[in-house]
Amino acid sequence: MILPLEGVTVVAIEQAVAAPLATRNLADLGARVIKVERVEGGDFARDYDHVVHGTGAHFVWLNRGKESIAIDLKSDEGRAVVRRLVDKADVFLQNLAPGAAERLGLGAAALRASRPELVVVNLSGYGTGGPMEQRKAYDMLVQAEAGLVSITGTPETAVKTGIPTADIASGMYCAQAVLAALLRRWRTGVGATVDVSMLDATIEWMGHAMYTQMHTGAQPPRMGLSHSSIAPYDAFPTRDGQMLIGVQNDTGWRALVGSVFSVPELADDPRFATNMQRVQHRKECDALVAEQTSQLTTAELDARLASAGVPAAQIKQLDRVVDHPQLQARNRWRRIETEHAQVDALLPPITFDDVESAMGNVPALGQHTTALLHESGLDAAAVDDIVAQGIAFQAEMFQPAPTR
Structure with a gap:
């Protein structure tokens, strides 16, 4: 061909x-x-x-x-x-x-x-x-x-x-x-x-940021690794490093707290039950997630997140990207x-x-x-x-x- x-x-x-x-x-x-x-x-x-x-x-x-x-x-x-x-x-x-x-x-x-x-x-x-x-x-x-x-x-x-x-x-x-x-x-x-x-x-x-500005009149804030309209969505500490976790919907939140952290009662906590509530209580939500992730190594947490289908990634330096197992x-x-x-x-x-x-x-x-x-x-x-x-x-x- x-x-x-x-x-x-x-x-x-x-x-x-x-x-x-x-x-x-x-x-x-x-x-x-x-x-x-x-x-x-x-x-x-x-x-x-x-x-x-x-x-x-x-x-x-x-x-x-x-x-x-x-x-x-x-x-x-x-x-x-x-x-x-x-x-x-x-x-x-x-x-x-x-x-x-x-x-x-x-x-x-x-x-x-x-x-x-x-x-x-x-x-x-x-x-x-x-x-x-x-x-x-x-x-x-x-x-x-x-x-x-x-x-x-x-x-x-x-x-x-x-x-x-x-x-x-x-x-x-x-x-x-x-x-x-x-x-x-x-x-x-x-x-x-x-x-x-x-x-x-x-x-x-600039799509979503432009529409946010146009329809709210507010400049979207700089969020680092976080996200202005989703939570939890950030880098969280592990026993030996960091792990990025991005929970984009309520099903993902339930999988995170239930299957990964084994604290299913948090799924229905009124502060965290929906994404809008989690964003409103972002500091509390992030602190709770960090408390759980810090108890595990990066490898352990990565395996649990993958098994539960929760979106996550390790923060790779470029030497690890060059040898990325998915590319190989x-x-x-x-x-x-x-x-x-x-x-x-x-x-x-x-x-x-x-x-x-x-x-x-x-x-x-x-x-x-x-x-x-x-x-x-x-x-x-x-x-x-x-x-x-x-x-x-x-x-x-x-x-x-x-x-x-």
Whole structure:
């Protein structure tokens, strides 16, 4: 069987996290992704750090399965090469600064004037128009503007999330936009111009908190590991650590106090019989649960909770996540190549029953430049000339662009 996007070509002028995540998802689904990078240094994420055998962790995470062409978009020759590649592609995706694609002659209107079937996806920080259109938009800044920081952390301290949530949200919506636009094009023959904003994507994820604010007039409080409208829902002490317990309904409460703690009389205590009552008496409820959990080891409590069907989890450090028994049992790790070494990569969450996702290698900067210059229509002499002038860069570890 073939992957869903085999035969689809995507050209991306992308950097950092959001757009590369979108196109990596497409590459995993079988699309050919041509990544356009700067001659000097390439994607900024290559040098955020060098922790993966000399390659940046962000870059390894976000760029497997792509072909890299390193070319100077400030030059007429460089822009012409990219334009010709886009003219043969199905999708063009970019997250340049607002207006930059248009100044390069790569705006949606110019590209689709001759090819209305092209799908163009523009990813920006704050969207087209409005007073913030030209503002710089890093993940942390968007988290703040979207209100995510205001509900994340403890009552004493606001924090950003530990992962780039705004980048991930907008990247996922970009990938979804490409799939939806391609589906419509296959039915109608017409492409699309799609705009995705990091701010819009992140505020969309604020769902329940936004509705709470809108309909109560009250800012949802920062709850740490707890939950503003559910109890008990927090980390509780054990004899040798902590355990997260999240009782989301009254049946779960009865299972917790009856099957796990062996104090079934608490099930009908008027302070705790319903979730609303438990939230109203949260301090008393949490203290009662903590008194019980502290009598057991983490392993003992975990086993009891699992047996009773009460939602719970151990708080795992990342070393235990890498070796997570659920990942091991389901064979979720694969080996891929980077420019310096083989590394493990996690299979994407989308699992087809008849074909495995394309787990391609992580390209070196300009690894496929020469092949893509030829593909754009340049002859051998012109390719040599453009590389010699420094308009394009070819990595020493040249490998022909993969065919699909």
